[in-house]
Structure formats: C-alpha cells, structure tokens
Amino acid sequence: MQMTNKNLQKLRQQIIDEKDGVKFSKLIEKLLKKYASTDREYVLQILTDYARNGQILHWRNFLLNDIIELVNDDETSYGDFFEWSITYPELTYWGIDGLLKTKGEKSFPALIKLVKNESLKTSIRAKAIKSISIYSKQPFDRDLPKDPGHWKVEDLRIAEVESWQENGFQYGDGYAQPKTHISLENPKTALEKTASKLNKKLEEQRTKNQDLSNPTNWLIIADETNILNIAKRWKLPENYMLFLTNYSPLKVFIDSKKYFQGLHLYGASELLKRQEGYSFNPVTNQIIDEWPKNFVVIADAGADPYCIDISQIKDNDAPIYKSTHGAGVWEFELYADSFLTFLKEIAGA
Template sequence: MAVTALAALHRKLFDETDGNKFARLKDRLLNKHGMDERQAVLDILVGYAKEGQLLHWRNFLMTDIIALAEPGECGDFFTTCLDVPELSYWAVDGMLKSMGKAAYGPLVALAAKPEAKLSARAKAVKSLAVFSGQPFDRGLMLDPGHWKVEQLRLAEVLAWQADGYPAGHGFAAPATHASLAAPHSPLEKAAAQLEKKLAARRRREQDLAQPSNWLAIADPADLRQIAAHWTLPEHYQRFLACYSPLRVSIDGENYFQGLNLYGAAELVKRQHGYAWNPVTQESIAGWPEHYLVIADAGADPYCLDLGAITDGDAPVYTAEHGAGTWHFERHADSFVAFLTEIAAAA
C-alpha cells in the first residue's frame, strides 16, 4: 500500500504545473515517506531536479536533496549540477557533503571560472572556507550571493590548492566575560539572561566569519575611542567593556521591527544621522547633545540620557523617527532596567 501511495505521489509531482500545489505535494512526499523510504524519495527529488517541468522548483529542491542525502550519495548528480547555472549554487554544498575533500578540486575550478555565475563562484569560496577552516570569507557578508568579484580572494584559494589543500583553523569564537556564567549584580544577571537566549540562537545558526548574537569582551581601542567622546555612567560602561553586543538583534512584542543593540565597535558610528552629520562633519541641529543612541528599532532611537546620571546609571528615552522634530518619551528608568526588558523579550 505504501509503495502504491508513493508511486501515485510521484506521478502527481511530475504532472503538477501549479507551483503552490507542487509545494504541498513535495511537503507531503517528505513528511509521509522521507523517513521510512528515504532512498526512494531521494531518487524522486533528484529525478525532478534533472527533468522536472517547473524550473524554479528544480532549484528549490536542491536543499531538500542535500538534507536527505547521506555522505557518499549523489556525488555524480551534484557534480553534474555544477554545470547547470540554475542548480550550481546549491550543488556546491551537495558536493562537499557527498564527496568531502574530493570536491575541493572541482569547486576551486568553479570559483576560478569567469564565465560562471558570480553567486555560484562566491558560494564555492564560502563553502570551501567553512568546510576547510580556511579564512577565505573573513570580513565578508554572510550571504555570498552579495559578494563582488574582487572579494573572491582567488589568489588565496589557488595558493591553498597548490599547497595541497591544508586544513585551516577556522575562526575563534569571541571572548566572553566569566560573569556571564556566574552573575551577581543586577547588570550581570540581565546580561546573563540575555546571553542564555542568544546562545540558543547561536546553536541554531552561527557563522564565526561574521559572528552574531554574542555579548563579547570589547576591544580596548574601541573603549578608548568612546571615552574620548563621552563620560558614560558606570553600569553602561561596564556593559560595553564586558558584554559588548556583536550583531545583536532582538525580536519581541515591543520591537515589531526588531531592536538592534549597539556594541563598543559601532557606538561612535551609530550616532551618524542622529547627533552627527558625517558628510558635513557637523552636529545635527535639534538633537539633544546629552542623548547617546545605544540601540534602535527600525531607526527609532533608544538613547541614554548622559545629562541625568545617578548612582552609576541613566534613564533611557526613545522617539519615532521621520516626524520632522524629535519628541522623546521616557522608556526605562535606567540602562539596567532597559537591559532587563530586552533580555525578557529576546
């Protein structure tokens, strides 16, 4: 009975011309048969990727094929896909999963192939970097689909090939403060609560070439630059020094567009467009000079009032952007209260 049902679903999948209906059929195929009849389902999806009539779905199926395939499977299929422009991007990861280091040569060739799609060439470099631990992707955007041709670092990739593809060391995780594991003060407890939730996100997805959702020890040079601009309240200064956010974005009911919490490395630059015009190199009229922007939600600033520091802390104000003039409202009585709220929302 199961074979008959699978065969019927197979026929429906290949006959369907409506993309939405195809998606539902594909999901049914995976959910009902993907575990018990994995190999048969894999053969169906590979067959569709080769010959299916919905061209965009031939591309979309590649990630499902990669997820189903085990190491050593589908190597010939993925290798063939490298020469199919619509399939080459995801074929890169399929080859590495199937062939391991044996995929290095063809993927280096793809990266160096000027007539190939730039997105596929960049994907080859990015995936080779992740798989081998070589830092070809250092400082570049997480999505290689946005890379420029001059960012491919082909000279490094080719030198690595000539050297016999040595394994690299990858990227070290950002250094974190010990108090995150054993918090005592209200500031430390709020930071530790936020870190616990960020760590859960990192376990789901993390690329250490561009680490995100970390509370890290700040670079002393960044702290010196900040000190040259402002005298910060003690609690916020300690937060930046010990728990400086690295690409931390918070979702929650109070932040429907997401809240970006700034770190020490970006704090000075983040004042641009609020307190400072980087083009004219002048202060922007109408901005309260004692307000320091420490976060934003969809460009709505959250500011620490440096003119109201009490007991090592200061209140946080916010306003909507785009209104012509700023109308600030008190959001939290202190930075620690603000951080506690963020930690609860994350």
C-alpha cells in the same frame, strides 16, 4: 529500485504531472513528511529525477536543499548527481553543498574551477569559496557577509584559494569564538545577572545559526581602544560603561514584536559611528543642532532611536528615551527609568 508502495508511486506521478507551483509545493511537503524516513532512497530518486527533468524550473532548484538534507555525509552514490548539478546554471549554487557533502575533499578541484570561472555570477563563485571555507576550516571567508550572495568580485580571495590548492588542500583551524567575560557563567551583581540572561537568549540564536567567520549575537570583552575613545567623547553612567566593557554587543539583533523591525543593540566598536544621522551629519561633517546634546543613541529599532540621557546620571545609571524617526521633529518620551531596566526588558523579550 523495487517499488512496493502504490500510494507512493501514485504521489510520484502526481508530482511529475503537476504544473501549479502551489499544488506542487503541497505534494512535496506530503512526500517528505510521510515517506522521507521510511522510503528515503525512493524519495531521493523522485527528487533527483525532478531536479534533472521537472516541469517547474524554479522548483528544480528549490528541491536541492531537500535532497542535500536527505543525503548522508559521504554518500558517494549521489556524487554524480551533484557533479551534474553544478554544471546546470540554475542548480549550481546549492549543488556546491551537495557535492561537498557527498564527495568531500575530492570535490575541491571542481569547485575551484567554479571559483576561477569569470563567466559565472559572482554569487556562485562566492558560494563556492564560502562552502570550501566552511568545509576546510580555511579563512577565505573572513570578515565577509555570511551570505555569499552579498559578496563583491573584489571579495573573492582567488589567489589564496589557488595557493591553498598548490599546497595540497591543507585543513585549517577554523575560527575561535569571540572572547567573553567570565561573569557571564557566574554572575553576581544585578548587571551581571541580566547580561548573563541576555547571553543565554543570544546563545539559542547562535546555536541555530552561527558563522564564526562573521560572528553575530555575542556579548564580548570590548577592545580597550574603543572604550578609551568612548570615554573621551562622553561621560557615561558606570552601569552602561561596565556593560560595554565586559559585554559589548557584537552584531546583536533582538527579533521581537516589542521592537519595530527588531532591535539593534550597539557595541563599543560601533557606538561612535552609530550617532551618524542622529546627532551628527556625516555628509556635511557637522553636528545636528536639533539633536539633544545629552542624548547618546545606544540602540535602534527600524531606525527609531533608544537614547541614554547622560544629563540624568544617578546611582551609576541613567534613563532611556525613545523617539520615532521620519516625523520631521524628534519627540522623545521616557522609555525606561534606567539602562539596567532597559537591558532586563531586552533579555526577556
């Protein structure tokens, strides 16, 4: 490849020679920012050469993400590089995605070999299954953590993958989006409008980072059984019950400075279990007497509980109280005069 830019050639040599990780990071940042769009192929040559032979071992791995981003879909000329990368233990994890991007379904046999290789780390075998699942729209990753690094050996659906291979690598239908209530698109009441605003906020998060095998940050129509079980346990205010029924939070996490370590807003499927450690001790299987019987925990921020007081139901709503965990004694203070007020704060956080 002809090199025409002397400054770029000089930068390449600096990258090759640099031994300090911080300085190296700045050089790579400069390379990508200044030349990735104008000299993409030469930048890729610099990065792939370093990934193969560079002095700073952990950076050889880190650079794979930049390489994958710069390579175009089905750009087979980089297939050989990624075929090599999955044979190099430190590069295998991210090399899997590069191989899929450049060779597509032709990479399936090589990736299945990784899946079946018991000498590899579980995280690498899991990554191969996860990436295959996403590419082929097959549900090998269903109900498992989004990050394959958290999978266990027993989570690896190897028999399913092998059966899929024997049947010719058929493509699946992927995952349907969770079912949402129609009023989110056409809200009329104050509760509906607030839920709709929160949904738009969560939608921004889903657009950036969503995996429908294990969906997060959705407001969904609750399972009827969950609602019935909740109704058997407590008499909750109508506003909150309507929210749980029509807009049940599904793994909703609000990352905001307003809430210590972010806010987990509970859904109908988890509300009963989330009382554990507050009003109920799951180890001794006993009710905790110190906990106010009229407080139901509906959210927490770093384990600090936000509770709805079901003894003060008025106008179909009830106030929200907050406390700090780890202080030895629960000391509650009024946080919001109603659930709707609390929800408005969350939607605007």
